[in-house]
Amino acid sequence: MSVEHRRIALVDLLDRxxxxxxxxxxxxxxxxxxxxxxxxxxxxxxxxVSDELPAPWGQPV
Incomplete structure (x- = not known):
């Protein structure tokens, strides 16, 4: 199947x-x-969102 005709699920596209x-x-x-x-x-x-990277605005108290 060529690249032009390959179907990608919307969920997979959003994930990428x-x-x-x-x-x-x-x-x-x-x-x-x-x-x-x-x-x-x-x-x-x-x-x-990743737990490994801190939020740019800091942590809530």
Whole structure:
């Protein structure tokens, strides 16, 4: 079976993506009459959680 026709289960695809991490970015601009009023830049890192790596914000008390 060639690579183009190989089927991957959605669960397996999500597992592979989360194991390596995924960065999602987006830009949103609201404008009226070609005047930019609001600009929002979105960036998110989605990855799996591991007990071996500490959380970047510290441990809760």
């Amino acid at each position: 993506l989360l194991a390596g991490g995924v960065v999602i970015t987006g830009d949103l601009t609201l404008s009226i009459a070609d005047v930019d009023l609001v600009r929002v830049d979105l960036k998110a890192l989605v990855s799996s």
